Amino acid sequence: MSQIFEQFDVISFFWMTIKLTALAAVASFIIGTVMAIMRLSPVPVLRFVGTAYVTLFRNTPLTLIVFGSLFGISITLQFSISDTLSTNAFFFAIFGLAVYHAAFVCEAIRSGVNTIPLGQAEAARSIGLTFTQTLREVILPQAMRGAITPLGNTLIALAKNTTVVMTIGVLESAYFLSKVSEDASSQLNNAFLLVAGFFVLFTVPMGLATGYASRKLAVKR
Amino acid sequence: MSSSSVLFDAPGPKARVRNRILSIISLVTFAAFAWWIISVLADQGQFEAAKWKPFIQSEIWSEYLVPGLINTVKAAAISIVLAAVLGLVLALARMSALTPLRWAAGVFVEFFRAVPVLMMMIFTWGLFIQTPSIPPDQAPLLAVVTALTLYNGSVMCEVVRAGVGQLPAGQREAGLSVGLSEQQTLRTILLPQAITAMLPSLVSQLVVVLKDTALGFNVTYLELLRSGTQAESNYTNLVPVLIVVATIYIIINYAVTKLAEYIEGRLKRRGLGRKGTTGAAGSTAAGPDMAFNRETG
16 A cells, blocks of 8 residues: 555545546536526527537536547647646646536526425515516525535536546546556555545545535425 | 426516517527637638548448447446346345345445446456456456446446335335235335336436446547547547537437436326425425436546
8 A cells, every 4th residue: 555655646636636526516516507597597599508508418428528628629629728738638627527517517406496386486576576586586595405415416426527537637536546557557456445435535425415404404395 | 397487477578578689689699609619610620521521431430430339339238237237136135124234235335326437447447457367358348337337236226225215105014914024025016116116217327327438438448439539540530520429429318318208207197107296305306316317427
């Protein structure tokens, strides 16, 4: 075990996984919320775009999206964020993770909206609130509480899915494991136990926390 | 209750005008966005005939895309069958009367749900290429199938368990009262109903499996994405290849999703579907399958 730590900077790989998860989570939450509002809006064009977004991104493999972000959008179409190869790969990894998981965030929020009884929106409208006011004051605050469990599942999936960005050479946990497999194959079992343990420690608290939060914040009906 | 009806009434004359204006504004915005994407693609020469011509010739299909698609479907098919078997065995173990067995299955399921599929794939691939009895050219497929089976088997175990949990308590009581043992009740009464009710969830899990075969890209498995990128090195048309490959995935997965919805509709009509989109115990109206399905990349 100590040999792995001497040969590889294990902590930096794990730290990269944590950074990717945090940044992609924020970005996908923003895009996903916008998409959810579009899908719920009374404007048919917005609804169509929101639905198309979810259908397209939910049915495409993440590997393809991440690969296409760097090699398609950045390298072939020449959109670079940074001249440094690794920084560029890092940003396009987050971009790929965010657009993919936004589709799931959107569906999570929509399922949260579905937990709200019809009467709530009717009451909001009957006291004269507009669509935007209804959404902001009545629907979304409750929908977010109802969406905690599916959002938590999306977050856990996102944390695990950050491994996919090894496809474009971002130095995170899966990259570490495949490096060990190539360069120090006698240490493969130890390295697997290490990364598996890291993911168990990383994701299980997320599940417990969202489970606790959804019970604590649930709107009692 | 459709989600849109929660938020707004049938629009009146004023709202119709407003919606029409917003429609036009958003249409213009999205058209401008689409136009921008197209012009970027055109500027970078992505619409040159040479980049798209391969797709109307047979070679790129017969040499790369179709074999890749076959490998994708092969890995997915083997994995889904094995995962279904594993899931059922795990579910039986997790609901068994033997405490150690229940615990072991529980730890197994939680472990393989927490570890990323790609990690499993890289690890088993590393193991298999070191194992002399496994031909090296079979190691990628074996790694893909093993990783997908372990993860999806664990997910399916939970789906089946949730299905049993949703059955009315009377089903089990009736089984016990006619003299069946716990195990017999589970096998002959509860499981068949649970699996039928959860069939849509199990079918839509196939979308997850199909998408996850693309992870095989990282362990040199020649699935659709990797064979596509090999074609790319031949024709230097990366963007068109990615667009075509993505379209193939979207069509297949969309069809599977529709199949799952069709089955769900049929089951509902027969009264076998999952109960209660309103008063269900879960916090989401979408039902427990939301928690398990489409979890991964």
